[in-house]
Amino acid sequence: MDRLTGMAVFVRVVEKGSFAAAAAEFDLSPTMVANHVRAQERALGARLLDRTTRRHALTEIGAAYFERCRDVLASVHAADHVAEALRAVPQGTLRISAPVSWGTHRLVPVLGGYLARHPGVRVDLRLDDRVVDLAEEGFDCGFRSGQLADKGLVARPLKRARMRVAASAGYLARRGTPRTPQELAAHAVLSFPPWGADPVLRFERAGQTIRVPVRGPMVINNGQAMLSAALAGIGIAVQADALLDPAIADGTLVPLLPDWKLPSRAMHVVRLPEARPSAKLRTFLDFVVEQLG
Secondary structure, eight states, rough: OOOHHHHHHHHHHHHSSSSSHHHHHTTTTTHHHHHHHHHHHHHHTTOOOOSSSSSSOOHHHHHHHHHHHHHHHHHHHHHHHHHHHHHSSOOEEEEEEEHHHHHHIIIIIHHHHHHHHHEEEEEEEOOSSSSSOOHHTSSEEEEEEESSTTTSSSSEEEEEEEEEEOOOOOHHHHHOOOOOOHHHHOOOOOOOOGGGGOEEEEEETTTTOOOOOOEOOOOOOOOOHHHHHHHHHHBBEEEEEEHHHHHHTTTTEEETTTOOOOOEEEEEEEEEESSSSHHHHHHHHHHHHHHHH
């Protein structure tokens, strides 16, 4: 029998003064209540109650055990209240994983709004382009781009990441401005390792698709570094809007081929499939979908 339930039954037998009264409270038969008490005695190897036909009394061991049981049950009750409070009110540390560029330029700017709404929450944000294991590494949630490989996660869709093409004014003054995707093939397009050894960019417009091979002077595995290379005039950057939009907005990069579209990438916020997520996680997911969905 469950030891904690047995403790609770034993305490109520003592407090109520009878097996029958305790049985009524727990919706058990008096026989089952007696079984709980006997199970406690067997586990302890000692008699807790001296029973007669009319009454029962605590033994010396029973009296000491009774007080300890009350303390244990009070602690359990307090722990339940703490857990319930954490689920009801957003508080504590929220551990989040996100890709470097997207996290820097899309997520970080909106986090202040969430923290202002929920001052009891502290965000621990880790930016990493690898796919982290939420359970193994202790993350509450993560952001994933592209197709979701782990079907066991609970995912909520966000705004898709759109790819853009941009270069510095200095580069364009030196090399000229490509007006069509075909002209891009003659330019220094900065490469990204996930594109593969011989990358080809696929541009679309009005049902027309053009494939352009990428032949650039550099392969860079980090979005921020690629942005720096584009700003320095080394080549043309083809990256997600989250990375390029701020530089385009402030004029340090010039957008190219605006009438053509590159394939977009799905974005999701994911969490483990727990039945009742904490208040901090639940409110954060709702906030992210509100701001970035």
